[in-house]
Amino acid sequence: MSKIPPGLLPEGLRDRLPPEAEAAARLLRSIMDSVASYGYERVSPPLAEFEEGLVGQLKSDGAQDLLRIIDPVSRRTLALRPDITAQVGRIAATRMAGRTRPLRLAYGGEVLKLRATQLRPERQLLQAGAELVGSDSVAAASEILSMAVDALEAAGVTDITIDLTLPDLVPTLAAGPFPLDPGLVDSVRAELDEKDAGAIAALGADAYLPLVHAAGPLDMAMERMRAIDAGGALQSRLDGIAGIADALQGRATITLDPTERHGFEYQSWLGFSLFGADMAGELGRGGSYTICHADGAEEVAMGFSLYLDPLIDAGLGWKEKKRLFVPLGTESDLADRLRSEGWRTVAALTDADTADGLDCTHQLINGEPEPL
Amino acid sequence: MSKIPPGLLPEGLRDRLPPEAEAAARLLRSIMDSVASYGYERVSPPLAEFEEGLVGQLKSDGAQDLLRIIDPVSRRTLALRPDITAQVGRIAATRMAGRTRPLRLAYGGEVLKLRATQLRPERQLLQAGAELVGSDSVAAASEILSMAVDALEAAGVTDITIDLTLPDLVPTLAAGPFPLDPGLVDSVRAELDEKDAGAIAALGADAYLPLVHAAGPLDMAMERMRAIDAGGALQSRLDGIAGIADALQGRATITLDPTERHGFEYQSWLGFSLFGADMAGELGRGGSYTICHADGAEEVAMGFSLYLDPLIDAGLGWKEKKRLFVPLGTESDLADRLRSEGWRTVAALTDADTADGLDCTHQLINGEPEPL
CATH class of the missing domain: 3.40.50 (Rossmann fold)
Incomplete structure (x- = not known):
């Protein structure tokens, strides 16, 4: 192979120079301070773990996403963490399993992805967030979303938008009021993602058609969803969304896309994405999910995580130097x-x-x- | 291979739990704030680089110390940084080569070692420090050591001791006033490390014998060193040490071991280790060194780095939670x-x-x- 020119870094890895490196540290600091004020205690898992353990923790793409390390000491393959949330879940399920619930944990640090995405050219990203373990109630969701809004505001983000989704809505309806052949659930979800009413009708899933048109600003979406007669499962979710909107007291614009599921593969009843004024792409996301304990027990949880890179790119966290x-x-x-x-x-x-x-x-x- | 029990981490990698993770963040924050107050600007190099590039930057043990990553994207072997100092040198020599000197840079972040040491069982360590690029004068050394003392005090360390050494003293004397066959320089240095006067005499290096007994508290060591008549090279170094001691104004206990070289393989005229009351082992180290530019030019620099792990273990950075x-x-x-x-x-x-x-x-x- 040819010699690497001095100073060249691998694709997706970069130096943060002044004043960007300080802005990154300042943003992380303000987000962690904001989250700490809600009683969330910081944990700091290692940058790498056994590949086998890390894959077990990641509920989605998983193994394909990992940068692997050869470790002559353990004689195992390690992997760099592509995400901290799953590590926090591991901590909650193992070393902090005996702590009273709800358990409030916060984290902030670097993650490493195997591949960059179209939206983010970096493979090393700065992630921060908070996880509430032991509850996925409306009160839990309200606290998590209030904190996310506080943290983004502390970082300088304005005009925050929260896009809510109900990730397990289709399987829940399919198992109840709108029965679907289990083999068809994924197809119906895929066509709902495409908002393809014709294809949904062709699948014989007419009951799901109103969901195609229910996505939009919260009031409109709620009105259309309330009109769907699907019994308790849907109504309790809508009541939950209404409760969350109440708790946020107009601090963010809320939209609802009830069937959006991209990136919410492991969320349960609630998922959300966070956006800000004049910022390209999503600033963070989160929702409700389940943590698996070693004895097979499952525990509900709710959390959010932010990526700081878009905030830094947008010039936030910079302070005039005297x-x-x-x-x-x-x-x-x-x-x-x-x-x-x-x-x-x-x-x-x-x-x-x-x-x-x-x-x-x-x-x-x-x-x-x-x-x- | 057997299945890995849930929650087990690879040797030398660990979770920081509450309140330790917050203490670590608080200590890093106070050290970075302290260094920033001297006008040092933060840089943040990536966690991994091309192995080839990283080995080139590391002047000592180097390649054997690295944890390697398989990167399907670049199709090269990457390595995790075992140290941030060398990366900061790379930045100074490449992307910040055009900036006015002296260039003052600071850093703080995680490093990953291939192997733990007897003193530190961790392979992931939190390192922070500052580098002054473009000067290795007494004024530069005084600033770097004052900052190191400030940073340790800000972190809560008391009774700070600075052990000074003159890493290139023997080769300098050998090339000048106390001529030595180049093939004997390493042997004489090794016997000086052992303080073995008999072996030094046996090597025919009698001129070096007074150095065996010159290590100790600064006043005593200086007096013994001043008595050695070795011309300008030694005198200017001793004057430098005296100037540094003056600048520190009694804020630390200073000792001098003029020939100590363990861990100072790449330092030039000055090296130092930092210690604190009731803390096992070294808290940090630094000294003067040379940065190589791509065009072959060399540039002097001076810096220090601290490891935060012993500070955290000693209970520093912890704050009562209300x-x-x-x-x-x-x-x-x-x-x-x-x-x-x-x-x-x-x-x-x-x-x-x-x-x-x-x-x-x-x-x-x-x-x-x-x-x-």
């Missing part, structure tokens, strides 16, 4: 005091160092900072 | 206000949730927080 030039011979006590007052001091090491060359915004005049 | 129980039915405005005042609220989701079960320290009495 850099104060400290000339050669300045008393170190003065520089100490200025730092303790919040200044970033930049000291000259030789006579050749200048305030301008060192990218300073302020200089010392008679021992006091003045703008340059 | 968790306020918020009963069912509490107005969300009240909870919002309490969070904005700095409280961590823990909301009841059902009547079964209790302040005690949710590990709260405070409850609401007439809308005001009271200790439980």
Whole structure:
């Protein structure tokens, strides 16, 4: 193979330079602080685990998504985590299985994907989020979504939109009021994704036709869904959605696409995606799901996770730097005091160092900072 | 191979649980804030790079230390970084080569080692530090060591000790005042490490004998070193050490072992290790070194890095949690206000949730927080 040019990085891996690296750290900090204020305690799982264990935790694409590590020490194949949520589920089900529920956990760190997506060219992404283990009630969903909105607002996102979906609606209806041959469930879901009314009718699934037209702004979608007579399963979900909307008190625009399932393969009754003004693509997602314990027991949970990369790209988390030039011979006590007052001091090491060359915004005049 | 029990992690990789994960984040935050106050700008290189590139950057053990990743996308072998310093050097020499010097860069993040050491059972470690690129003067060393002391103090370390060494002293003396056959330099260094005066004499390197007894507290070591008549190279180094000690103004205990070289294989005139009261092992290290640019040019630099794991193990960064129980039915405005005042609220989701079960320290009495 040809020699790699100096400084070249593998596809999808990159350096964050100033001021972007600091913006990333500041955003992570504000999101973690926001989540901590709701009593969520931070956990920090390792960057890599046994491939076998990690695949077991991931409920969707799983194995194909993993970057594998050869580990001569364990003589096993390890894999880098493509997601932290599943690791938090593992912790809740093992080392923290004995803790009182609901268990509130938060996390923030790097994940590594095997492949970039069209939307995100990076394979290393910064993920942060919170998981509420032991409840998937409307109260749980309201707390998780309020926190997600708080965290996005703390990060500087405005005009937040939440797209809600009911991931298990079709299988639930198929097992109840709108019976479907189990072999047809996936086909009906696929045609609902396509909003293809003709194909749904051709499948003999006419009862599902009203769902095609129910996606949209919350009020409209709710009205259309309420008109569908499908008994308790649907009504309780709609009541849940109404309760969540109430709890959010107009802090976000809410839409409902009841049958959207892309990326919600492992969610149960509720899934959601988060968007912001002038930001390309989804900022985060979450919903209700099930954690499996080693003894086979299942436990409900609810959570959200954010990817910080789109926020950083949008210029959030950046703060004007006030850099104060400290000339050669300045008393170190003065520089100490200025730092303790919040200044970033930049000291000259030789006579050749200048305030301008060192990218300073302020200089010392008679021992006091003045703008340059 | 046998099945891996649920929750088992590979050797040397572990979960940080509450409150340790938060302590780690708090320590990293305080160290990065401290370094930023000196005008060091954060960079964040990726967790993995091309193996070939990463080995080129590492000046010591290098390749044997790496955990390798199979990357089907680049069709190259990648490696996980065992250290961030070398990556920062790469950034300084490539993407930030055009920036005015001195260039002040800071970093903090996870590194992954192939093997644990006797002192540290972890293979994933949290590293933070700062690099000053373009100078290795006494002023540069003084700034780097003052920052290291500040950062350790900010993290809560007391009674800091700095062990100084002069890594290139023997080769410098051998090329000048105390000529040595180039084939003997390594042997003399090895015997100096062993403090074996007899072996040094047997090598015919009598001029080096006084160095055996020069290690110790700074004043004593300096006095003994000053008595060695070895011309400018030694004197300028001793003057440098004296200047650094002056700049630190008694903020740390300083020792000097002029020929200690273990772990300083790539340092030039100055190396140092950092220690704290009641903390096992070294907390960090650093010194002066050389960065190689793509065009063959060399550039001097000076830096330090800390490992946060011993600080976390010592219980630093932990903060008493005040968790306020918020009963069912509490107005969300009240909870919002309490969070904005700095409280961590823990909301009841059902009547079964209790302040005690949710590990709260405070409850609401007439809308005001009271200790439980």
